[in-house]
Amino acid sequence: MKKKEIKNETCPPVVVVLGHVDHGKSSLIEKVKEIKITEKESGGITQHIGAYQIEHSFSSEGGKKKKKKITFLDTPGHEAFKAIRSRGARVADIAILVIAAEEGVKPQTKEAISYIKKTGIPLIVVLNKTDKSEANPEKVKRELIKEEIIVESMGGKIPSVEVSAKTGKGISELLEMILLLSEMEDIRADLECKVEGVVLESSLNCRRGPMATFLIKKGVLKKGDILATFSTFGKVKILEDFQGKLIEKVFPSTPCVVFGFQKVPKAGEKFKLFDSIEDARCYVESECKKEEEREVIDNQPGKKIINLILKGDVEGSLEAIEGVLKNLPQEKVTLRILKKETGNINESDIKLACSSNAKVICFRVKVDPIAEKLALRDNVNILKFDVIYDLSQQIRNLMTSVLKPEIKREELAEVKVLAIFRTEKKRQIVGGKVIDGRVIPGSNIEVIRNEEIIGEGKVVGLQKDKKEALFAKKGEDCGVLYEGNERIEEGDILHVYKKEKIKVEL
Secondary structure, three states: OOOOOOOOEEOOEEEEEEEEEOOOOHHHHHHOOOOOOOOOOOOOOOOOEEEEEEEEEEOOOOEEEEEEEEEEEEOOOOOHHHHHHHHHHOOOOOOEEEEOOOOOOOOOHHHHHHHHHHOOOOOOOOOEOOOOOOOOOHHHHHHHOOOOEHHHHHHOOOOEEEEOOOOOOOHHHHHHEEEEEEEEHHEEEEEEOEEEEEEEEEEEEEOOOOEEEEEEOOOOOOOOEEEEOOOEEEEEEEEEOOOOOOOHHHHHHHEEEEEEEOOOOOOOOOEEEEHHHHHHHHHHHHHOOOOOOOOOOOOOOOOOEEEEEEEEEHHHHHHHHHHHHHHHOOOEEEEEEEEHHHHHHHEEHHHHHHHHHHEEEEEEEOOOHHHHHHHHEEEEOOEEEHHHHHHHHHHHHHHHHHOOOOEEEEEEEEEEEEEEEEEEOOEEEEEEEEEEEOOOOOOOOEEOOOOOOEEEEEEEEEOOOOOOOEEEEEEEEEEEEEOOOOOOOOOOEEEEEEEEEEEEOO
């Protein structure tokens, strides 16, 4: 039998954009394709993977002009999205390391370099923000040498391009460098095999159901195909390109949006083609449990537990939020996630929160009108966030608030009661001598009789020589306006002290 010939065709390079937060990754892509990413993202931070494709003309060998597509993966820079960035690097053919020329190598720059080294994909160093007066590209190149990244101008083999995402300087040179590098790498994919790829992002569309952003790695995806990931399956009912236009098929290295899954697939999952829905269902059932196992919490006596319900715009956001929450100190307060899924807050979320005394975390999604009314009626707390920095800080504050503050006691003075001048329902004016320390108004009092504490109260007023006083020290006579339930008698000893509540840290 003749072996089937593999039809390998050249395909667009998939480029992952990595680098430190606020070094201009999204602005770079925005300039390339005039897609306003940063304006749509809360806080100016890209919070999930976006996939975009452009077409660029370049001069190949022999001076001929060619047009070729490039697929960009824009990955978040915030440290919470470490897993997303790692996943982005795994599916890419070429990595662009964006470094702000006025700031240099930062922690997430080093993290990105480690991913690039692990995957072994070709690298282009992009020195951004060169329009700034304080930009120093040569200094950045020297810093990169310490990370074993040596660019061509420093005697190495790694290409570098100086750009400005603000002015557009160097953008054309960068695109040409990407396409020349892709020709050298000879990026190809098999078009005739069964389609395979990866889920870049996923979410629940309130009108159209579960949706996922796919990147096709090999084969051709068509409308009507039956697919399965490890967690779900379905039939491709709607197929769109990254701009939302309806399409019939998708080729390798091309991003697309798919509708038709039974439930929202997890970001980072691989998908495969199946001959029937039954085969796809069997695959899912054999590969993973239908329900996620809940983490077992060791409920130690006296340890506080905060139950949480997480609802987010996309799977990548939920993944990042869970990572942030796990990194919060939980020796004294445990965070328990009862439920996490994409989509708006609905009635069932509020009912679960009410029955389990849980807080609902709402990340860049809305609250259904019925759920909002139910939450108000049942006093369910919905915490709404658009930026993960704010979420992390508020949950930390919430954890701290459930801890009882420590009470610190400071002994101030002892007073021997010599006379009782006036007695009212809960107040007395008594005279005495300070036998040790210093008495000040506002202090607490323990009334000691026969060496036993018989009551407690407060110093609500203090006099010396029948005049208001700020303090009375050892050896001085004073009048004390006492407030408390127990009656003071002559001969009693008053222990004077103050209490201070100290906020407990996590």
